[in-house]
Amino acid sequence: MTEYFLLNYADEQGAARAGIKVGDKIVDIEKGLAATGKSAALGGADARSTMAILGAWDKAEPALEALAAAASDQKLLGGASKPLAGAKLMAPLLYPSGIFCAAANFTDHMREMSGREPPDKTKTRPYFFPKTIAHSIIGPEDPIRLPKVSKQVDWEAEVGVVIGKPARNVSEADAMNYVAGYTIMNDLSLRDLGSRTDWNFRVDWFQHKCFDGSAPLGPWIAPAKSIKDPYKLAMKLWVNKELMQDSSTSFMHFDIAEQISYLSERLTLRPGDIISTGTPSGVGRPRGIFLKPGDEVTIEVEGIGRLHNPVVQGE
Numbered sequence: 635m636t637e638y639f640l641l642n643y644a645d646e647q648g649a650a651r652a653g654i655k656v657g658d659k660i661v662d663i664e665k666g667l668a669a670t671g672k673s674a675a676l677g678g679a680d681a682r683s684t685m686a687i688l689g690a691w692d693k694a695e696p697a698l699e700a701l702a703a704a705a706s707d708q709k710l711l712g713g714a715s716k717p718l719a720g721a722k723l724m725a726p727l728l729y730p731s732g733i734f735c736a737a738a739n740f741t742d743h744m745r746e747m748s749g750r751e752p753p754d755k756t757k758t759r760p761y762f763f764p765k766t767i768a769h770s771i772i773g774p775e776d777p778i779r780l781p782k783v784s785k786q787v788d789w790e791a792e793v794g795v796v797i798g799k800p801a802r803n804v805s806e807a808d809a810m811n812y813v814a815g816y817t818i819m820n821d822l823s824l825r826d827l828g829s830r831t832d833w834n835f836r837v838d839w840f841q842h843k844c845f846d847g848s849a850p851l852g853p854w855i856a857p858a859k860s861i862k863d864p865y866k867l868a869m870k871l872w873v874n875k876e877l878m879q880d881s882s883t884s885f886m887h888f889d890i891a892e893q894i895s896y897l898s899e900r901l902t903l904r905p906g907d908i909i910s911t912g913t914p915s916g917v918g919r920p921r922g923i924f925l926k927p928g929d930e931v932t933i934e935v936e937g938i939g940r941l942h943n944p945v946v947q948g949e
Contacts, residue, residue: 739912779948
């Protein structure tokens with residue numbers, strides 16, 4: 635299979651268009667399918683939309699594989715192909731129906747934040763919180779805008795699991811069949827707003843995790859087929875040139891299948907939904923280091939790619 639990644643890029647008017655990255659080129663999916671005589675391959679799904687493509691993933695996946703294989707034929711694709719360099723990439727998913735974030739799900743991160751050992755998996759279940767969609771997602775190179783209400787904005791490099799078909803009451807044994815691919819998410823956190831002393835309920839996930847631009851996402855989606863073992867992926871995060879997180883998905887406590895099964899017992903996971911699977915050790919809070927204007931955050935996950943965002947002061 636020719637390696638490819640599913641993405642969104644901005645056209646001349648700034649509108650999002652679905653494409654695939656093949657090598658150093660972007661192939662526009664709608665135009666590429668038309669050029670290869672395969673416009674009907676998605677069964678009527680909108681080839682301009684990554685969300686629509688994921689909604690027809692059983693048909694779309696073989697069509698994208700064929701399009702990736704044809705990407706070397708510039709004569710065939712013509713105007714459907716353009717250089718990756720200079721293209722404006724957008725978040726690969728702009729408006730998914732859900733972002734579900736696993737809290738404290740990496741054992742090395744549990745230890746650095748609390749000093750406690752991981753809980754017994756036979757006696758507990760995964761722990762999740764949601765992020766707001768339209769407010770949170772920003773794409774590659776979009777600025778992280780530090781909200782004035784917080785002085786402790788922290789980073790969290792995470793692997794995002796992208797769902798490829800509706801999942802309800804899914805068994806752990808079958809759960810990985812619902813994964814379309816993987817992306818990178820930065821689960822930005824306001825550490826000084828995570829708890830309340832003025833209210834009967836002390837934990838405040840809304841203040842802690844939901845603010846404008848709190849979920850940088852991208853740069854694209856790696857198809858699940860291209861990731862041989864999602865539990866052996868190196869994860870690194872730099873603030874400027876300083877390596878802050880240097881770990882691996884091997885520290886994941888509840889694995890992806892367990893997370894999918896747990897969530898699907900409570901709601902229907904939909905195509906394009908993102909399960910952000912937790913962060914490893916190396917966040918800023920234990921060291922008293924937080925993001926400031928002028929910083930740059932770069933996350934790299936093996937087999938997926940590199941996500942970069944500058945940091946500016948917000949409102």
